[in-house]
Amino acid sequence: MEQNAFHLKMRLDHVGIITIDVPDEKMNTLKAEFAGQITAIIAEARRDPKLAGLVLISGKPDNFIAGADISMIDRCKSAQEAEALAKQGQEVMAALDALPFPVVAAIHGACLGGGLELALACDARICSLDDKTRLGLPEVQLGLLPGSGGTQRLPRLIGVQQALPLILTGKTLRAKQARKLGVVDDAVPQAILLETAIARVKKGKVSGRTLPLRDRLLHGPIGRQALFALASRQTAAKTQGNYPAANRIIEVVRIGLEQGSRAGHDAEARAFGELAMTPESVALRGIFFATTAMKKERGGDAEPAAVKSVAILGGGLMGGGIASVTAINAGLPVRIKDISLEGVNHALKTSWELLSKKVKRRQLTPAQRQQQMARITGGTDYQGFSQRDVVIEAVFEDLALKQQMVSEVEAHCQPHTLFASNTSSLPIEEIAAKAQRPENVIGLHYFSPVEKMPLVEVIPHLNTSTATLVTIVALARSQGKTPIVVADKPGFYVNRILTPYINEAMRCLLEGEPIDHIDRALVKFGFPVGPIQLLDEVGIDVGSKISPILHQAYGERFAAPAAFDAVLKDGRKGRKNSKGFYRYDQARWQRKKPDASLYTLLKVTPKARQSEAQIAERCVMMMLNEAARCLDEQVIRCARDGDIGAVFGIGFPPFLGGPFHYMDKLGAAEMVNRLTRLTQQHGERFTPCDALIEAAKK
Numbered sequence: 001m002e003q004n005a006f007h008l009k010m011r012l013d014h015v016g017i018i019t020i021d022v023p024d025e026k027m028n029t030l031k032a033e034f035a036g037q038i039t040a041i042i043a044e045a046r047r048d049p050k051l052a053g054l055v056l057i058s059g060k061p062d063n064f065i066a067g068a069d070i071s072m073i074d075r076c077k078s079a080q081e082a083e084a085l086a087k088q089g090q091e092v093m094a095a096l097d098a099l100p101f102p103v104v105a106a107i108h109g110a111c112l113g114g115g116l117e118l119a120l121a122c123d124a125r126i127c128s129l130d131d132k133t134r135l136g137l138p139e140v141q142l143g144l145l146p147g148s149g150g151t152q153r154l155p156r157l158i159g160v161q162q163a164l165p166l167i168l169t170g171k172t173l174r175a176k177q178a179r180k181l182g183v184v185d186d187a188v189p190q191a192i193l194l195e196t197a198i199a200r201v202k203k204g205k206v207s208g209r210t211l212p213l214r215d216r217l218l219h220g221p222i223g224r225q226a227l228f229a230l231a232s233r234q235t236a237a238k239t240q241g242n243y244p245a246a247n248r249i250i251e252v253v254r255i256g257l258e259q260g261s262r263a264g265h266d267a268e269a270r271a272f273g274e275l276a277m278t279p280e281s282v283a284l285r286g287i288f289f290a291t292t293a294m295k296k297e298r299g300g301d302a303e304p305a306a307v308k309s310v311a312i313l314g315g316g317l318m319g320g321g322i323a324s325v326t327a328i329n330a331g332l333p334v335r336i337k338d339i340s341l342e343g344v345n346h347a348l349k350t351s352w353e354l355l356s357k358k359v360k361r362r363q364l365t366p367a368q369r370q371q372q373m374a375r376i377t378g379g380t381d382y383q384g385f386s387q388r389d390v391v392i393e394a395v396f397e398d399l400a401l402k403q404q405m406v407s408e409v410e411a412h413c414q415p416h417t418l419f420a421s422n423t424s425s426l427p428i429e430e431i432a433a434k435a436q437r438p439e440n441v442i443g444l445h446y447f448s449p450v451e452k453m454p455l456v457e458v459i460p461h462l463n464t465s466t467a468t469l470v471t472i473v474a475l476a477r478s479q480g481k482t483p484i485v486v487a488d489k490p491g492f493y494v495n496r497i498l499t500p501y502i503n504e505a506m507r508c509l510l511e512g513e514p515i516d517h518i519d520r521a522l523v524k525f526g527f528p529v530g531p532i533q534l535l536d537e538v539g540i541d542v543g544s545k546i547s548p549i550l551h552q553a554y555g556e557r558f559a560a561p562a563a564f565d566a567v568l569k570d571g572r573k574g575r576k577n578s579k580g581f582y583r584y585d586q587a588r589w590q591r592k593k594p595d596a597s598l599y600t601l602l603k604v605t606p607k608a609r610q611s612e613a614q615i616a617e618r619c620v621m622m623m624l625n626e627a628a629r630c631l632d633e634q635v636i637r638c639a640r641d642g643d644i645g646a647v648f649g650i651g652f653p654p655f656l657g658g659p660f661h662y663m664d665k666l667g668a669a670e671m672v673n674r675l676t677r678l679t680q681q682h683g684e685r686f687t688p689c690d691a692l693i694e695a696a697k698k
Contacts, residue, residue: 003023003024004023004037005020005021005022005023005028005031005034005037006018006019006020006034006037006038006041007019007021007041007059008041008044008045010045010048011198013052013198013202014048014050014051014052015052015053015054015055015198015201015202016045016048016051016053016054016055017054017055017057017194018041018045018054018055018056018057019057019058019059020056020057020058020059020060020064020065021058021059021060026060027060027063027066027110028058028059028060028063028064028065028066028115029065029066029067029068029069029114030065030067030068030069030089030114030115030118031068031069031072032072032085032088034092035088035089035091035092038092038095038096039092039095042054042095042096042099051101052101052102052201052202053101053102053103053104053201053202053204054099054101054102054103054104054201055103055104055105055106055194055197055198055201056103056104056105056106056118056119056122057105057106057108057193057194057197058107058108058109060109061109062108062109062110062132063108063109063110063111063132064105064107064108064109064110064111064115064119065110065111065112065114065115065118066110066112066113066115067110067112067113067114067115067138068089068113068114068147068148070142070285070288070289071289072085073085073144073276073285074285074289076273076276076277078273078277079273079274079276079277080273081273082272082273082274082276082277083269083270083272083273083274084273085147085272085273086147086148086268086269086272086273087269089114089117089147089148089149090147090148090149090265090268090269092148093117093118093120093121093148093149093153094121094149096118096121096122097121100205101205102123102124102200102201102203102204102205102206103121103122103123103201104122104123104124104125104126104197104200104201105118105119105122105124105125105126105197106126106127106193106194106196106197107119107125107126107127107128107133107135107184107193108127108128108130108132108133108190108193109128109130109132109133109134110132110133110134111127111133111134111135112134112135112136112137112138112172113136113137113138113139113146113150114146114148116135116136116137116146116150116183117137117146117148117149117150117153118148119135120149120150120153120154120157121149121153123205123206124185124200124206125183125184125185126184126185126186126187126188126193126196126197126200127175127178127179127184127186127187127188127193128175128187128188128189128190128193129175129176129187129188129189129190130175130190131174131363133174133175133187134172134173134174135172135173135175135178135183135184136166136170136171136172136173137150137154137166137167137170138170138172139170139245140167140168140169140170140243140245140246140249141170141284142281142284142285142288143243143244143245143275143278143280143281143282143283143284143285143655144245144272144275144276144281145167145245145248145249145252145268145271145272145275146167146268147268147269147272149265149268150167150268151167151249151252151253151256151264151268152253152256152261152264152265152268154166154167154183155253155256155257156261157182157183157209158181158182158183158211159211159212160224160227160253160257161227162181162182163253164227164231164249164250164253167249167253168231168235168246168249168250174363175187176362182209185200186200224254224257224258228250228254231250232247232250235247235250240523240524240526242280242526242653242655243280243655244275244278244280245275245278245280245281248271248274248275251267251271252264252267252268252271255267256268279665280655282657283654283655283656283657283658283661284654284655284657286643286657286658286661287643287644287647287654287657287658290640290643290644291482291644293640294482294483294484294640294641294644295477297473298470298473298474299458299469299470299472299473299483299485300466300469300470300473301466301470302465302466302467302469302470303467303470304467304470304471304473304474305389305416305467305471306389307332307389307390307471307474307475307478308332308333308389309332309333309334309335309387309388309389310326310330310332310333310334310335310388310389310390310391310392310475311334311335311336311337311384311385311388311390311391311392311413312326312334312335312336312337312347312391312392312393312394313337313338313391313392313393313394313395313405313409314336314337314338314343314393314394314395315336315338315343315344315345315346315347315348315378316338316343316346316347316394317350317448317449318394318422318446318448318450319336319338319343319347319394320346320347320348320349320350320351321350321446321448321449321450321451322392322394322422322446322450322479323336323347323350323351323376324350324351324354324376324450324451325450325451325479325480325481326392326479327351327372327373327375327376328351328354328355328372329478329479329480330475330478330479330480331375331478332375332478333375333376333377334375334376334377335377335378335379335384335385335388336348336376336377336378336379337378337379337380337381337382337385338378338380339380340380341379341380344378344379344380345378347376347378348373348376348378351372351373351376352369352373354451355369355372355373356369382408382412385409385412385413386412386413386414387414388413388414388417389416389417389418390417390418390419390420390471390472390475391409391413391417391418391419391420392420392421392422392444393405393406393409393419393420393421393422394422394446397423397424397425397426397545399426399430399431402421402423402426402431403430403431403433403434405419405421406419406431406432406434406435406441407434407435407436410435410436410437415437416440417440418440418441418442418468418471418472419435419440419441419442420441420442420443420444420472421441421442421443421444422443422444422445422446423443423445424445424492424495424542424545424546425490425491425492425495425545425546425549425550426549427461427488427489427490428441428442428443428459428460428461428464428488429461429462429463429488431443432461432463432464438461438463438464439463439464439465439468440465440468441461441463441464441468442458442459442460442461442464442468442469442472443457443458443459443460443461443488443492444456444457444458444459444472444476445457445458445459445492445494446481447494447649448538453648453649454480454481454482454648455481455482455483455484455494455644455645455648455649456476456479456481456482456483456484457483457484457485457486457492457493457494457645457649458472458473458476458483458484458485458486459485459486459487459488459492460485460488461488462488469485473485482644482648484636484637484641484644484645485637485641486635486636486637486641486645487633487634487635487636489553489633489635490549490550490552490553490554491546491549491550491553492635493630493635493636493641493642493645494645494646494649494650495546495550496550496626496630496635497623497626497627497630497646497650497659498623498649498650499546499547499550499558500557500558500622500623500625500626500685501531501619501620501622501623502531502534502535502543503547503558503559503560503561503622504531504618504619504622505518505522505530505531505532505615505619506532506560506561506563506564507561507618507682508610508615508618508619509532509563509602509604510561510562510563510602510604511604511609512604512605512606512607512609513606513607513608513609513610513615514594514606514607514608515532515581515582515594515598515606516530516592516593516594517608517612517615518530518531518532518615519531519532519533520612521612521613521615521616521619522615522616522619522620524612524616525612525616525620525653526652526653526654526655526656527650527651527652527653528651529651531619532581532582533581533582533592534650535574535580535581536574536575536580536581536582537574537575538574539573539574539575539576540564540567540568540572540573540574540580540581541568541573541574543564544560544564544568547559547560547564548560556684556685557684557685557687563602566601566602567580567581567598567601567602570601572598579595580595581594581595581598582594582595583595617674617678618678618682621671621674621675621678621686622685622686623646623652623659624659624662624663624671625671625675625686625688625689625692626689627642627646627659627660627663628663628671628689628691628692629689629691630642631660631691632689632690632691639660639661640660642658642659642660643657643658643659643660643661644658646658646659668692668695668696668698669696671688671692671696672688672692672693672696675687675688675692676688
């Protein structure tokens with residue numbers, strides 16, 4: 001029997017409180033079967049002849065409604081089915097909107113997607129000032145658009161100029177931002193949320209807010225035309241035509257403004273149905289399901305040990321970043337050790353700057369910044385290390401140095417202390433080779449910049465205990481990371497598939513293809529930045545360290561092109577020393593220009609000879625072939641981990657769903673055909689791997 005998610009309590013003052021609490025679920029999500037429940041509960045409230053109005057509030061401790069149940073959309077077999085689902089949602093919201101008495105949404109926690117659409121159908125919205133409170137319409141991130149009236153109600157509420165960017169980006173708002181934009185009518189402490197909402201009901205029906213004159217002008221024909229033309233241009237530049245939902249959002253919002261609410265709602269439902277069937281939305285929903293499933297995975301069967309405090313070795317770029325996510329996101333006390341106080345101060349400065357940005361955006365008070373900074377201390381010795389549960393090492397990529405760190409930590413810490421090495425290429429087994437307690441040693445590979453990159457690779461060696469593995473996976477998750485467990489093989493997973501991709505881009509450069517032409521080709525394919533710009537960002541010196549290790553392990557296909565040596569000998573490290581493939585003497589707003597002196601250095605005459613599609617195919621096929629090898633050699637545990645690792649670690653185009661989702665779509669036979677053709681054109685490094693050849697035969 002279906003359990004009710006909506007419960008009504010009538011107060012003596014004739015205000016009805018509807019509590020939303022989906023049974024046996026941590027989060028409230030909207031399901032198709034709730035349509036009847038909402039209608040029934042409103043009918044029940046209306047039996048009170050003196051009904052003053054309703055308040056909608058969540059029964060969950062930290063979310064209002066986190067959106068619609070995505071699996072319900074996934075079950076749709078046709079555009080018509082998905083369109084019917086949207087229409088059903090629209091009908092419920094329209095019925096709520098048309099009630100003759102005031103309805104107020106009292107929002108605490110996540111109010112996203114269908115949850116915000118429900119709130120927008122109410123007469124007023126009051127939200128809590130709690131940090132957990134977030135409002136937004138993130139459907140575009142799943143290749144969809146809001147399907148229950150969101151594309152129509154939000155522009156009418158706050159103006160098209162404010163609403164369109166929110167719907168196009170899926171950006172979430174904090175309480176104060178939502179109040180400033182007019183998405184909510186008030187933001188109050190959680191303790192008085194319900195009574196503020198009740199007081200708002202007692203004011204009775206209040207006519208909607210009038211938009212400022214500027215917004216009203218933009219809703220007129222001339223303003224509208226200019227606004228939508230600009231939105232279309234900016235969207236095309238950002239999506240490169242790879243995300244169909246963005247264009248449909250612009251179209252549907254425009255129809256609503258030009259032809260009225262009825263036409264807008266019809267266009268919204270139709271677009272929702274069609275988008276739900278696109279391969280882009282299927283791929284993006286696949287990433288959503290994979291990420292959700294991974295949150296439940298612990299990495300092994302053991303219970304994770306409690307981590308109460310952490311130490312970091314090295315106060316450089318990585319050490320500072322790891323310290324900040326540990327203190328700020330995980331809320332743990334952190335002790336930093338560096339060879340100099342300058343290094344410690346550098347790491348402290350990293351956290352101070354990150355927290356200061358939050359203060360500037362009014363997400364934190366200066367007092368809260370001080371409170372969070374107090375968690376981080378540092379020095380040049382092992383003072384304060386004796387009680388640490390985990391030590392994360394972020395020193396130079398030097399095996400002897402890292403082995404020395406293990407023995408020093410074992411000498412200064414407790415027998416239970418775990419040692420995690422942030423290495424991008426050195427075998428963990430070798431780092432643990434001289435350890436007294438090798439079972440406590442593990443790899444933990446972060447990506448730069450640590451505070452922004454969501455992925456972390458967790459690398460157990462053969463003797464790492466399961467307890468160590470699950471504890472480090474849990475720690476990574478508390479730092480706000482998505483951990484994937486990978487095998488202790490050279491390059492692990494992400495750098496192993498990234499290296500041939502970047503090497504191929506370098507070969508294109510040595511053939512005379514212009515730097516920006518190569519990068520544009522891969523951005524058009526769907527990467528956030530091109531391979532050459534990526535190398536500048538990561539550091540050319542860092543990139544050059546990984547290639548020889550992989551060359552030694554896997555042979556000629558990993559041989560670094562001669563360009564690397566010449567560029568390094570010229571003292572170019574990329575952005576970090578403002579000398580790389582691009583120029584760094586331009587104003588921030590100017591478009592990045594390649595450093596033309598590099599062509600002279602490499603003795604090439606820049607001229608685009610290959611199309612963008614040809615360049616993209618060369619680089620991407622090298623990456624895909626290596627990813628297939630990684631799965632075959634069990635470097636990754638499953639294809640899903642490989643997809644998440646590539647999307648979150650190196651920005652593989654999310655709309656393609658990751659390397660394995662993309663290869664499945666192309667088919668093994670097509671992969672082998674393309675690689676065989678590239679082998680004939682460009683050399684043996686493109687030879688399809690055995691796993692693909694076998695799959696193609698089947």
